[in-house]
Amino acid sequence: MSDPTGILLVDKPGGITSHDVVARARKALDTRKIGHAGTLDPMATGLLVLGVGPATRLLTYIVGLDKTYTATIRLGQTTDSDDADGQIIARAASSALAAVTDERIAAGVAALTGPIAQVPSRVSAIKVDGRRAYALAREGAEVELKPRDVVVSRFDVLADRRGDGCRDLDVVVDCSTGTYIRALARDLGAALGVGGHLVALRRTRIGPFDVADAAPVDALAETPLRTASAAAAAVLPAVRPDAEQAADLRHGKRVSGLADAFTGPRAAAIAPDGTLVGVIERRGTGPAALVKSVMNMPEEHA
Template sequence: MTSPHGLLLLDKPQGWSSHRVVSRVRKWLGTRKVGHAGTLDPMATGLLVVGVGPATRLLTFAVGLDKTYTATIRLGASTPTDDADSVPDRFAPAPAVDAVDAAAVDAALPRLRGDILQTPSAVSAIKVDGRRAYARVRAGEDVELEARPVTVSRFERVSDPRRESVVDAQGRTCGVVDVDVVVDCSSGTYVRALARDLGAALGVHGHLTRLRRTRVGDYAIDDALAVPDFEADVPPPVLLPPAEAAAGLLAVLTVTAEQARDLRMGRRIPAYGSAGGGAPRVAVFPGEPADLVAVVDVREGEAAPRVVFPALT
């Protein structure tokens, strides 16, 4: 029996960690070699790109792809985690919240678009001196993360603001405003930090109450499969073939059978007419099915193997 090899596009359910999804796929496919490209918090839903078998080596090239999210931001209150995974701890004065309308939101959004410096949430998976920031926060440490450059190419309101009422820890009723947004951003952007910063820009606090990832590079949520419960007895899914999966991540360099053998032996091959110095490319031998040979770097008319994949059997 051939070991599974390819990519799987999954729609992560709310309440599941990305690690739990990987565990489910291991059980589903009967293999241990499974990984994912880009963690989604348990609160979030949406597209998780999963690699199986040798195709896990492709995940490195999926992690850095641009992404699209839809989200709901609650303005007027903040939480320690900048999302709904913790209880609101600060509320804005009623007059400030009352002033938040569509025009005010639209006026604040442009300053959070483009190439910006973003300070991630302290409760994040970023490592500080070898430990995750969230672990340090939970241990009672004060964590301050440095701002980092990200690109937010789209941050738009897609609904009219909705006025809601919530009860604070003292039992008082407080007004908040919910607004739905869509975000196109670079890898490493925290949408909950955008929610926090939008609230700060409006002077009313803010946090995320809903987050859904709908796109990773050229992969879309419409092509994703539902994740079955652990108890469900369902047939194994059909994986996205390695060559097709790789072509969705990188430009393709078509090679001959002899060149494929050379690359798998670690040798360089000619790559005339291919621009070098840019992003890596995938070497593919055409056939039925196409054979993913390697990820290569092209320089000075030659392609050098960076990552090699086993031949189809």
């Protein structure tokens, strides 16, 4: 029996790490070769995309896709981690919180929509001098992270609830990879002068993959894997070489007759039998352009 290969969508529950999910998948599928296309914090729930076997090579083309989150931002309280897992370090006066009008919230959200320069949370996994920022922060070190250019294409308030000394906003965010929703909560609260942090987060989409199609962690052994060819065709243009072209691509040769079959820098090459040959790139321009495989799937596992 061949080793499993493919893409697995998992709905991560709260309270466990993404590594815990990977460990459960390894046990359920009886294989060590499993990777993920972007982690979720233990507090967060929602979509994890796992690559199994040789299909882990596809994660490179999935990790950079845009994402959708639903979240709850609590205004009026600031934590040292920008989320509910941290300690509250500041509380806004009731008068300041009462002065936050719907119009001010709308203006603050608008200012954080579109291309923005975002400073990641100090407890993020970004490396500073070879160490994770969160590890330095736990040791009490001063962590200064540089702003990163991200794009928030949608930041909508779905519900607004007033509580005792706080105000909770349920929001939905569409954003580019590398966007920190915790940082959006922090920055919105700071702009409004009352502080803010994240109290709930759920990732509902990564590129074309939706959490509605994901399996719970207790059903991984019974969940069919998405084939490598189906997953690749979902995130890249698909081209269909003939049998000879597919064989040449697998052997590292440059192939003619396919460059006009796709636009953009890369495409998924799918063999006549429906298996994934690999990911190809165009070499050259014009009628003489060729294509070459930049990621091959092993033929016996395709």
